[in-house]
Amino acid sequence: MSSLKQFVNQHPRLTAWLVLAIGMVAILIWSARDVGLLPAQWAALIVSTIGLAGLCIWIIGWEDEGEDAGEEAGSAGTPAGGEA
Numbered sequence: 001m002s003s004l005k006q007f008v009n010q011h012p013r014l015t016a017w018l019v020l021a022i023g024m025v026a027i028l029i030w031s032a033r034d035v036g037l038l039p040a041q042w043a044a045l046i047v048s049t050i051g052l053a054g055l056c057i058w059i060i061g062w063e064d065e066g067e068d069a070g071e072e073a074g075s076a077g078t079p080a081g082g083e084a
Contacts, residue, residue, distance in 0.1 A: 013057055021053035 008015045028049050037045070 013061055016060075017054050017057045020057060021050045024049050024053050 025046055028045060032045070
């Protein structure tokens with residue numbers, strides 16, 4: 001259990017991607033179960049959904065990067081807005 005906690009702490013975005021992808025694929029399978037898709041179509045949808053989950057986590061990460069840059073600027077004696 002401690003190795004799982006260590007992995008989550010070391011790789012938060014990868015963990016978020018995995019959890020979001022699992023949830024999104026589960027919703028996809030549940031909502032499209034009666035559509036009659038072919039196996040290749042299922043595979044394409046699942047791969048696309050996993051990629052979309054990765055893009056979502058990447059976009060959410062932009063906000064974290066902006067906050068980190070603001071903290072660095074503030075610690076250098078410059079206000080986060082960049083005005084002195």
